[in-house]
Amino acid sequence: MTINRDTWHLLVPKNTTFGLPCPTCANGKLRVAPGGLSLFEPRHSADYHDNESWEPDNVSERWSARLVCDEIPCGEIVHLIGDMEVVEVEVDDDDGQIYRGARQEVLRIRSAFPAPxxxxxxxxxxxxxxxxxxxxxxxxxxxxxxxxxxxxxxxxxxxxxxxxxxxxxxxxxxxxxxxxxxxxxxxxxxxxxxxxxxxxxxxxxxxxxxxxxxxxxxxxxxxxxxxxxxxxxYDSKSINAKAAKLKAKKPGT
Ligand SMILES: [Zn+2]
Structure with missing residues (x-):
């Protein structure tokens, strides 16, 4: 099975639900727990807002997210941490034209544990x-x-x-x-x-x-x-063995 490229972006919108696979069970997907996303601006960044050379790009922010596996009996917890990055956003204007140049803050994932x-x-x-x-x-x-x-x-x-x-x-x-x-x-x-x-x-x-x-x-x-x-x-042997076992089984046994 090929890896779904959309699942593994390092940059994600703030309102993402994630959906990374669970590291513990086979079928679960990891979702942000209610209130599980925390964003903070460090003091050095907040204080710099008063500086005359301050610009919006100067803001530093840190975040952490608590994700929980959506398979109820599993309920694995994975923590993500990271910082913010500014990206360009495409917006449709009223005339149906795509306007480029708008900017938006997104989450950059820097670490995940346990890793999906x-x-x-x-x-x-x-x-x-x-x-x-x-x-x-x-x-x-x-x-x-x-x-x-x-x-x-x-x-x-x-x-x-x-x-x-x-x-x-x-x-x-x-x-x-x-x-x-x-x-x-x-x-x-x-x-x-x-x-x-x-x-x-x-x-x-x-x-x-x-x-x-x-x-x-x-x-x-x-x-x-x-x-x-x-x-x-490593898996084909066990699949072949299972197939052989099934084949050897007589109907009704
Ligand atoms: Zn799970």
Missing amino acids: PLFRISKNFPPRVRRELELAFRLYWMDASACVARLRTTVEAMLDHQKVPKEKLDKNGKMRRMDLVQRIKAFTAGAAHSDQLDGLRNIGNLGTHGGDDVDYGDLLDALDVLEFALSGI
């Missing part, structure tokens, strides 16, 4: 893979480059679990360490769905230059490929 899953972490995934994914999902809100680094570690953990070699002999008979992209190439060569799995290489290449060079669209694409690969490797 960008995709479901199956209990069939090896513990190291599960751990790395949980960290990646937390870092998603804080630092895209750090999130990508964790996704690369997740792929390394999966390749280790699949016993993909870490070293190779070069043509001169010398041992060479294989980088992540080479290991992915070795894993996908000849594998079923090798075309789709080839997308894993994007994770190896994403954001390798450091800094802010990670595009969130690329990051979400990489997550789609990773989910496809992990569920294909």
